[in-house]
Amino acid sequence: MRIISTERSQVLAARISEKLGVPLAETKFTRFPDGEMYLRCGDLDDETLIVSSIVNNDMLVQTLLAIDAADRSRNTLVLPYLGYARQDRRFVPGEPISARAVARALSSGIERAFVVDVHDPGVLDYFGVPAKDITIAPAIGGYVGDLNLKNPLVLAPDEGAIEFAADVAAVGGWDCDFLQKTRLSGEEVRIAPKTVDVAGREVVIVDDIISTGGTLATAACMLREQGAASIHAACVHGVLASGAYTRLRAAGVSSVVSSDTYENASSFISAANAIATAITEDVHC
Numbered sequence: 001m002r003i004i005s006t007e008r009s010q011v012l013a014a015r016i017s018e019k020l021g022v023p024l025a026e027t028k029f030t031r032f033p034d035g036e037m038y039l040r041c042g043d044l045d046d047e048t049l050i051v052s053s054i055v056n057n058d059m060l061v062q063t064l065l066a067i068d069a070a071d072r073s074r075n076t077l078v079l080p081y082l083g084y085a086r087q088d089r090r091f092v093p094g095e096p097i098s099a100r101a102v103a104r105a106l107s108s109g110i111e112r113a114f115v116v117d118v119h120d121p122g123v124l125d126y127f128g129v130p131a132k133d134i135t136i137a138p139a140i141g142g143y144v145g146d147l148n149l150k151n152p153l154v155l156a157p158d159e160g161a162i163e164f165a166a167d168v169a170a171v172g173g174w175d176c177d178f179l180q181k182t183r184l185s186g187e188e189v190r191i192a193p194k195t196v197d198v199a200g201r202e203v204v205i206v207d208d209i210i211s212t213g214g215t216l217a218t219a220a221c222m223l224r225e226q227g228a229a230s231i232h233a234a235c236v237h238g239v240l241a242s243g244a245y246t247r248l249r250a251a252g253v254s255s256v257v258s259s260d261t262y263e264n265a266s267s268f269i270s271a272a273n274a275i276a277t278a279i280t281e282d283v284h285c
């Protein structure tokens with residue numbers, strides 16, 4: 001078995017390689033003069049683990065190329081971050097179900113797929129091969145523990161994230177609650193006041209994705225007004241679009257941390273252990 005990765009998942013791929021004791025195959029990435037992408041994998045074996053976060057359209061194309069390059073082996077696709085997953089249904093007539101389009105395209109040439117904390121597990125059904133979701137809520141809980149906060153309160157920014165927040169809070173037996181969010185536009189949300197007694201509490205807001213940071217920045221402002229002693233933010237996928245990191249820090253969030261499913265400077269939490277465990281325990285092996 002060999003592990004290959006696309007360009008934006010190299011660090012996580014190397015960590016998974018260490019956890020599994022499976023060698024990495026070097027992959028080189030270039031472009032043709034017209035901008036089209038090219039890659040070349042080193043020696044592969046009869047089984048390949050392809051690690052690729054779909055963080056943008058280029059990574060989607062690189063993933064398709066990597067799967068094709070490994071066409072002589074049995075392939076497992078690990079999608080730490082599945083871009084387009086939030087367009088998981090047709091909200092208005094004429095739209096694509098983008099998550100379905102991406103899942104279908106990626107299903108060709110692989111035997112199974114793994115995703116990490118996918119926005120909605122219903123997306124798994126769009127794959128044409130067995131697909132599983134892996135949660136790194138325990139790893140996020142480990143990070144919260146490392147903060148050494150006094151009696152922290154773990155908050156989900158909306159009801160949809162309450163299960164994830166509960167799994168994070170379970171690590172330390174911390175209090176857990178959620179806020180109610182109404183989305184006003186692509187970048188703006190309103191957090192309706194809810195009966196959460198945050199006065200004097202050290203709060204950690206957790207979510208699957210921080211994209212523009214609008215959700216958490218709004219929550220942080222409200223929590224500050226309610227007298228929270230400190231506010232931290234932790235998420236799985238740190239997309240950090242549109243200046244989200246500075247937006248959150250400016251909103252009074254003391255620390256903003258994400259995982260290596262979306263590699264960037266805030267990726268202090270690793271999904272490698274959870275991914276390696278899921279692959280090892282999968283009946284396929």
Ligand code: R5P
Pocket residue numbers: 157160161186187189207208209210211212213214215216
């Ligand atoms: C939405 O339901 C997700 O769980 C996140 O809350 C959302 O994607 C975050 O987006 P943003 O950072 O742009 O508010």
